[in-house]
Amino acid sequence: MNTPLIVPAIALDQATKRYGIAKAGIATILESITTQVQRREFVSIIGPSGCGKSTLLKIVAGLSPITSGSIAIHGMTPQKARELISFIFQDATLLPWRTVRQNVVLGLELDGMARETRNAKVDTVLSLVGLSHVADSFPRQLSGGMKMRVSIARALATRPQILLLDEPFAALDEMTRDRINEELLRLREEQNWTALFVTHSVAEAVFLSTRILILAPNPGRIAHDLPIELPFPRTESTRRSSAFDRTVSEVSRALRSVSINSESKGDGQEIGVYPA
Amino acid sequence: MRKLSVTLLSAFSIFVGLLLLWQSVIWIFSLPPYLLPSPARVAHAIVTRLPSLMTSLGLTAAAAAGGLLAALLVGVAIALLFAQSPWIRRMFYPYTILLQTVPIVAIAPMILLWIGPGLSAVTLIAFIICLAPIVANTTQGLISVDRNMVDLFLMHNASRSQVLLKLRLPHAMPSIFTGIRIASGIAVIGAITGELFAGSSRVGVGGIGYAIQYASAQLETDYLFALVLAATLLGFVFFFAVMFLDWYFLHHWHESARVVDQE
Ligand SMILES: Nc1ncnc2c1ncn2[C@@H]1O[C@H](COP(=O)(O)OP(=O)(O)OP(=O)(O)O)[C@@H](O)[C@H]1O
Ligand SMILES: [Mg+2]
Numbered sequence: 001m002n003t004p005l006i007v008p009a010i011a012l013d014q015a016t017k018r019y020g021i022a023k024a025g026i027a028t029i030l031e032s033i034t035t036q037v038q039r040r041e042f043v044s045i046i047g048p049s050g051c052g053k054s055t056l057l058k059i060v061a062g063l064s065p066i067t068s069g070s071i072a073i074h075g076m077t078p079q080k081a082r083e084l085i086s087f088i089f090q091d092a093t094l095l096p097w098r099t100v101r102q103n104v105v106l107g108l109e110l111d112g113m114a115r116e117t118r119n120a121k122v123d124t125v126l127s128l129v130g131l132s133h134v135a136d137s138f139p140r141q142l143s144g145g146m147k148m149r150v151s152i153a154r155a156l157a158t159r160p161q162i163l164l165l166d167e168p169f170a171a172l173d174e175m176t177r178d179r180i181n182e183e184l185l186r187l188r189e190e191q192n193w194t195a196l197f198v199t200h201s202v203a204e205a206v207f208l209s210t211r212i213l214i215l216a217p218n219p220g221r222i223a224h225d226l227p228i229e230l231p232f233p234r235t236e237s238t239r240r241s242s243a244f245d246r247t248v249s250e251v252s253r254a255l256r257s258v259s260i261n262s263e264s265k266g267d268g269q270e271i272g273v274y275p276a
Numbered sequence: 277m278r279k280l281s282v283t284l285l286s287a288f289s290i291f292v293g294l295l296l297l298w299q300s301v302i303w304i305f306s307l308p309p310y311l312l313p314s315p316a317r318v319a320h321a322i323v324t325r326l327p328s329l330m331t332s333l334g335l336t337a338a339a340a341a342g343g344l345l346a347a348l349l350v351g352v353a354i355a356l357l358f359a360q361s362p363w364i365r366r367m368f369y370p371y372t373i374l375l376q377t378v379p380i381v382a383i384a385p386m387i388l389l390w391i392g393p394g395l396s397a398v399t400l401i402a403f404i405i406c407l408a409p410i411v412a413n414t415t416q417g418l419i420s421v422d423r424n425m426v427d428l429f430l431m432h433n434a435s436r437s438q439v440l441l442k443l444r445l446p447h448a449m450p451s452i453f454t455g456i457r458i459a460s461g462i463a464v465i466g467a468i469t470g471e472l473f474a475g476s477s478r479v480g481v482g483g484i485g486y487a488i489q490y491a492s493a494q495l496e497t498d499y500l501f502a503l504v505l506a507a508t509l510l511g512f513v514f515f516f517a518v519m520f521l522d523w524y525f526l527h528h529w530h531e532s533a534r535v536v537d538q539e
Contacts, residue, residue, distance in 0.1 A: 063427050087431055089424040097446045097529045110432035110442075138529045 007075040009162055009194035010037040010060055014069035017055055017220075029055050031219035032069065037211075039161075042188065042195045044205035044212045046251075048259045052220030053198040057164045060196060061087055074161060081162075083111070086155035090167045092147035094139040100150050101126070101135040107158045121157055128187065129153045145176035149183075156187065165197045169204070178239070181207055185234055202255060206247050207234060214251070216258045224254045313498035318505070321498040328487070329499075333506050335483035339395055340467040340514065343402025344459055350403075351410030352452065358411070359418035359444065369415075376408035380466060384473040393474040398483060401470030406459035410452070417451025418444045450530050453522040460514045468507055484510070 017030040029052045037043050045053050058064040059071060062078030062085075073081035086107070094103045101122055108118035126132045129149045139147055148168060155163060169177045181204060188195070199205050205212050209228045216223035230243060238244055295315050301307070302314050309317055322329060354372075358365050380401060387397050421444055429439050471485025482490075484507045491500040 058427075061427070061431060063430060082431055082433060085431065087428065089428075091422075091424070093422060093424045093428060095425070095443070095446070097449070106428075106442075107432055110429065110434050110438060140529060140531065 006039065007072070008036040009039045009041070009074060010035075010196065011072045012036070012069070013071070015059065015066045015071050016068045017052070017059060017064070018067045028219035030059075030066075031221045033220075033222060034069075035213065035222060035225065037194055037196065039194050040188075040192060042197065042208055042210045044197045044199055044209040045215060046199060046202065046205050046212060046255055047215030047220070047223075048217050049200075051215045051217035053215060054166050055220070056215075057087070057166050057196060057198060060162075061085055061164055083158070084161040086158055086160035086163055088151055088155050088163065088165045088168045090170055092139070092144075092151040094147055094150055094154075096139050099136050099138055100131060100142070103139070103150055104154045104157050107154060111158065118157075125153045125157045128156070128190075129183070143176075144172055145180060148172060148180060152180075152184070152187075156191070159191075160193055163193045163195045163197075165195065167198050167200065170200065177204065178236075182235065184208065185232075189233065202252050203239075203248050206230070206244065206251055207239060212251055214254050214258055223258045226251060226254065310495050310497045313501055317498040318501045321496075322502045322505075325499060325502070328481075329502060329506060331481060332484045332487045332503065333510060335395060335398075335481075336464070336467050336471065336485065336507070337510055339398040339470065339483060340402050340463040340510070342399040343404075343467065344406050344456070344463040344514075346399070346403045347406035347410050347459060347463075348452075348456060351407050351455070352414050354407075354411050355414035355418055355448075356440070358415040365415070372408050372411045375404065380405055380469055381473075384470055387470075388474040395483075397474035398467050398470040398485075401474070402463050402466040405466035406463050409458040409462075410455040413451045413455030413458070414448055417448030420451075421447050450526060453518070453526065457515075457518050457522065460518045461511065464507065464511045464514055 012033045012035050015030065015033040016028065018026050018028050020026040033056065045056065047053055055064065059066055060073065060078060062073075062080075062082050071078060074084055095106065098106070104122045104126060105118050108121060113121075123132070123135075126135055129152055131146065131149055131153060134142060134146065139150070142150070151168070169180055172180065185208065195208075197205070197208060206228055212224075212226045212228060213222055214224040214226070215221065228247060230238060230241075230247060298312075298315055302312055313321075358368065383404070384401055387400055391397050391400065425443060425447075426439065429443055434442075467483065468485035468488070471483040472489055484503050488500060488503050488507075491497075491503060
């Protein structure tokens with residue numbers, strides 16, 4: 001087997017995740033996940049609630065080991081690759097006792113970077129997300145959208161190669177969410193990261209992604225792997241195009257087929273098919 | 277600010293009203309001073325016996341504050357241990373509840389037996405009574421950290437002590453203050469209860485609890501009233517001191533500490 005010149009950002013081969021011990025019963029959360037994410041790809045993961053999306057991100061982050069199979073992040077083990085990765089969670093997970101600036105600096109501080117260097121980096125990244133004017137505010141003084149942007153700034157401050165986003169914008173109103181989506185793509189133009197993005201919104205996934213993975217539940221597995229061919233740069237007008245609508249309904253149909261199969265197994269879940 | 281002066285004014289008028297009511301009860305039922313001394317008599321007792329009153333107040337305050345402070349240090353240390361694992365909690369937590377349910381009146385004589393009467397015995401009693409709420413609240417605060425926050429720290433290979441100092445302890449601050457607030461109320465009560473048993477190492481000098489016992493034995497009802505007033509005042513001072521510290525340390529980021537600076 002010859003290794004390709006550029007190793008993929010994320011390579012999963014037959015990755016399987018189980019919980020529990022033999023006697024008490026074993027739950028298979030993810031079964032034989034095999035896929036590769038190339039550098040600078042933006043891959044969204046959608047699927048019914050409980051199908052293992054968050055678990056998959058935690059595996060990639062090295063926060064949760066796989067039971068069998070293999071995983072490589074830039075050719076390394078997830079634990080070794082941690083410093084290449086930033087994680088963005090659903091609620092902004094800001095430390096309320098720290099100001100915006102102090103929150104954004106957290107990662108650099110934990111990495112042991114010298115004070116002057118990290119302060120300069122924080123200033124840069126704050127202006128990148130348009131938050132310089134609230135640098136010294138506390139999180140409770142900010143709106144939900146602003147908090148999320150602080151969270152993005154914190155993630156980008158460490159110059160990651162890979163961004164993992166677990167339903168980051170689920171709690172935002174639609175207008176704010178759309179705006180942040182556009183901002184995220186703009187940041188992607190300027191920077192070099194690969195994204196693995198979990199969402200319940202098909203429209204959001206279509207707008208952001210170069211590829212969408214649809215997971216089927218019980219056990220979690222990849223049911224569809226759909227490339228999204230819409231041209232970049234994507235803007236507000238992309239959302240109004242007929243190609244966008246068509247893609248959204250295709251993806252929705254694929255998602256529904258997966259969900260209907262699982263609903264007959266009796267676990268309820270909500271599938272977000274947001275109108276474009 | 278205007279709201280504050282209105283509050284103070286109404287509180288003051290209620291105070292004056294109560295004094296008048298008090299005085300009229302004495303007049304109407306013509307009560308003898310040893311049953312109910314007049315406000316003037318109590319005021320007189322306060323003025324003439326100010327030095328001994330202040331000595332008692334100081335001793336009780338020292339025991340209550342010392343007990344509270346020691347309970348804070350020991351309590352947070354115990355909570356840090358409890359936060360390490362659910363195993364430790366399951367094994368030792370019942371004992372902190374025991375600490376809370378043991379009647380202080382019942383163990384006071386034992387403490388008296390072991391370390392003799394005086395300030396240290398009273399401080400120990402205040403300490404015991406303050407410990408449980410601080411341990412319980414601090415532990416709760418330390419372990420209730422959001423899982424995602426911990427993951428965030430782990431992503432940066434943060435050490436256990438970094439997670440503790442930069443995440444768990446600051447997160448627990450509001451809970452620690454809740455513990456202190458509860459403890460500060462019972463610290464004064466604990467000290468006075470302790471003094472009823474172990475209040476003095478020298479005859480004639482002791483904290484408020486000791487002086488209360490002495491005054492009631494001598495039927496010095498006017499001084500007894502003065503002591504009760506002093507004890508109440510001390511409780512008030514403790515309560516507001518803790519309220520202020522709570523506000524001072526937490527108001528810029530924590531909602532619960534902000535009640536004070538809302539208009
Ligand atoms: N530590 C654990 N031990 C046992 N089971 C777990 C553990 N963590 C997650 N699970 C199970 O794994 C399954 C997948 O969970 P996961 O959080 O990955 O789903 P999800 O797709 O992110 O769901 P949602 O859309 O609701 O966020 C769930 O059934 C959950 O109960
Ligand atoms: Mg999830």
